[in-house]
Amino acid sequence: MKTSSPNPLARRRLIAAAAAALLTATGCAGRHRAEGTALSPGARAYLTAALDVMEGNSLFAADLDWPAIRREASARAGRARVPADTYEAVRQALQALGDRHSRFMTPQEARQALSPEPGSSALPEARMLTGSLGYLSLPAVSSDLAATAYVQQARKAVAEIDGQGASGWIVDLRSNTGGDMWGPLAAVGPVLGDGDVGAFVEADGKRTPWTIQSGTPRQYLTTWGPAAPLARTAPAVAVLTSSRTASAAEAVAIAFRVRPDTRSFGQSTRGVPTGNDSHSLPDGALILLTQAREADRTGRIHNGPLPPDEQVPDDTRDLGSSQDRTLEAAARWLRDRTPAKP
Numbered sequence: 001m002k003t004s005s006p007n008p009l010a011r012r013r014l015i016a017a018a019a020a021a022l023l024t025a026t027g028c029a030g031r032h033r034a035e036g037t038a039l040s041p042g043a044r045a046y047l048t049a050a051l052d053v054m055e056g057n058s059l060f061a062a063d064l065d066w067p068a069i070r071r072e073a074s075a076r077a078g079r080a081r082v083p084a085d086t087y088e089a090v091r092q093a094l095q096a097l098g099d100r101h102s103r104f105m106t107p108q109e110a111r112q113a114l115s116p117e118p119g120s121s122a123l124p125e126a127r128m129l130t131g132s133l134g135y136l137s138l139p140a141v142s143s144d145l146a147a148t149a150y151v152q153q154a155r156k157a158v159a160e161i162d163g164q165g166a167s168g169w170i171v172d173l174r175s176n177t178g179g180d181m182w183g184p185l186a187a188v189g190p191v192l193g194d195g196d197v198g199a200f201v202e203a204d205g206k207r208t209p210w211t212i213q214s215g216t217p218r219q220y221l222t223t224w225g226p227a228a229p230l231a232r233t234a235p236a237v238a239v240l241t242s243s244r245t246a247s248a249a250e251a252v253a254i255a256f257r258v259r260p261d262t263r264s265f266g267q268s269t270r271g272v273p274t275g276n277d278s279h280s281l282p283d284g285a286l287i288l289l290t291q292a293r294e295a296d297r298t299g300r301i302h303n304g305p306l307p308p309d310e311q312v313p314d315d316t317r318d319l320g321s322s323q324d325r326t327l328e329a330a331a332r333w334l335r336d337r338t339p340a341k342p
Helices: 016-023 027-030 041-057 068-077 083-096 107-114 148-163 182-192 220-226 248-256 325-337
Strands: 104-105 125-129 131-139 168-172 194-201 207-215 236-241 262-266 274-280 286-296
Touching: 041 068, 041 083, 041 236, 041 274, 041 286, 068 083, 068 286, 083 104, 083 286, 104 107, 107 286, 125 148, 131 148, 131 182, 131 325, 148 182, 148 220, 168 325, 182 207, 182 220, 182 248, 194 248, 207 220, 236 248, 236 325, 248 286, 262 325
Parallel strands: 131 168, 168 236, 236 262
Antiparallel strands: 104 286, 125 131, 194 207, 194 286, 274 286
């Protein structure tokens, strides 16, 4: 899952204060009398902790009517007796933030996302296309903790295709609906190139850059190690996007924006190019909260869907096939820029 946390970027904020809230339910209730008295002390403390996370960290916190949000959440929770009874109220409060990206995970959903079963996630695939073009698909991966096999597979595949003489690359993000951005960036790092490739921008204007070093997001160098460099450095790259390309995948697309010799093809993305932080609640549930906008390497902040440089009619039936019009348009552009070796 994406994160906008500084030092390091991927740090998860574990909200110890929320756990303390359950042990001091009476004190918390006194702070927010408007949250009502129908809830049990434990449920009230849990809901209060969740709302405190939102009010203290949301990208749009300064623009929202928090007393109204708290009253509505309390009313929706009704006569909740245990934390699980408040889940729907928490979800509705997240929707009220208006960022279209924040979400809530139950303890079970959080465990599955952070520690998925082996083989439960699709892995990157690479192959050589006609004209000495490398093709790399980057599906979604749930979290950085689940991304090690993903990164290893991608790097092995990229190295094999590079060894066959790839002169240009197609990076396919069309099936990536979001999750973690750092695994895909590490997977495509040798193709993307080193340097600051984007940034999170918080509500107060603070910027936290996305820095690629030795083909790896800098804060993951000790986790995933450096990537092997390409034989042909700084290749031309075509990036493929669709309306399904969302969240973390949009961050990867932004990392390629205004990169030299790069062009995007396909359809506009989903339109949630924002950074989320994960906040743990006392029962193991997670709030994935939007806390930053995303900017490309020039500093331009992106809002809403990312349009491709070249619009191609979408045909989900033919992704990656010989009838894939988006893939063919990208390959045609690359072949014109990087003629195959004789």
